[in-house]
Amino acid sequence: MSTVLAPDIAAVLLDEAALAGLVAELAAQLNRDYGQRPVLLLGVLNGACIFVADLVRRLRMPLELDFVGVASYGDAASSSGQVTWTKPPSRDLAGREVLLVEDIVDTGVTLRALQRTLLAARPASLATVALLSKPARRQVEVPVEYLGIAIPDEFVVGYGLDYAQAYRQLPYVGILRREVWEHR
Numbered sequence: 001m002s003t004v005l006a007p008d009i010a011a012v013l014l015d016e017a018a019l020a021g022l023v024a025e026l027a028a029q030l031n032r033d034y035g036q037r038p039v040l041l042l043g044v045l046n047g048a049c050i051f052v053a054d055l056v057r058r059l060r061m062p063l064e065l066d067f068v069g070v071a072s073y074g075d076a077a078s079s080s081g082q083v084t085w086t087k088p089p090s091r092d093l094a095g096r097e098v099l100l101v102e103d104i105v106d107t108g109v110t111l112r113a114l115q116r117t118l119l120a121a122r123p124a125s126l127a128t129v130a131l132l133s134k135p136a137r138r139q140v141e142v143p144v145e146y147l148g149i150a151i152p153d154e155f156v157v158g159y160g161l162d163y164a165q166a167y168r169q170l171p172y173v174g175i176l177r178r179e180v181w182e183h184r
C-alpha cells in the first residue's frame with residue numbers, strides 16, 4: 001500500500017510495514033520471555049494507544065490491559081521524582097508482573113518518574129517497552145528492556161504521536177516539518 005504524505009510531514013521515518021515489523025519483533029521477545037506468566041500491561045496515554053492496540057493482539061500470555069495518564073511534559077516529574085497522575089492505574093500493582101508501554105523516550109525524565117512511581121506500588125516485576133527512543137536527547141538514564149528502534153533527534157508524529165493533539169491518526173511515523181512548530 002502506498003503511503004499518502006500529509007502536507008506537514010517532511011519525510012516518513014517508519015512506514016506501516018516497518019512499524020508492523022517492529023511490533024512483531026517486540027511481541028516475539030515478550031512472548032518468549034514471559035511465556036504463560038500473567039501480565040498487567042499499562043499503556044501510557046495518549047501517545048501509546050495505537051502501539052498498545054497493535055502489540056496486545058500479538059501477545060500470547062494471559063493479559064490484563066490498563067492505561068495510565070501523566071501530567072504533561074515539564075510538570076510530569078515533581079521534585080520527588082514522582083508523577084502526577086491524570087489517570088492512575090485502575091488496579092493494585094502489588095505482586096503483579098507489570099509491563100509499562102510507552103510511545104517514545106526522549107529526555108527520559110517522564111519515564112524515570114513513571115518507573116519510580118510504579119515501583120513504589122511494589123509490583124513483582126516492572127519492565128518497560130518503548131516503540132521509539134531518541135538517545136541523543138537523553139538527560140537521565142532509564143532502563144528500557146524492550147525497545148522498538150532508536151531514531152534521530154527529530155520531532156516525529158503519527159501512529160499515536162501528536163503535535164498539539166493533531167496527527168495521531170497517521171498510519172506511519174513521520175518527521176514534522178520545522179515550519180509547523182518552530183515559530184510557535
Ligand code: 5GP
Binds near residue numbers: 161
Ligand atoms: P521525555 O520525558 O522522555 O523527555 O518525554 C517523553 C514524552 O515526550 C513522550 O511520551 C512524548 O509524549 C513526548 N515526545 C518526546 N519526543 C517526541 C517526538 O518526537 N514527537 C512527539 N509527538 N512527542 C514526543
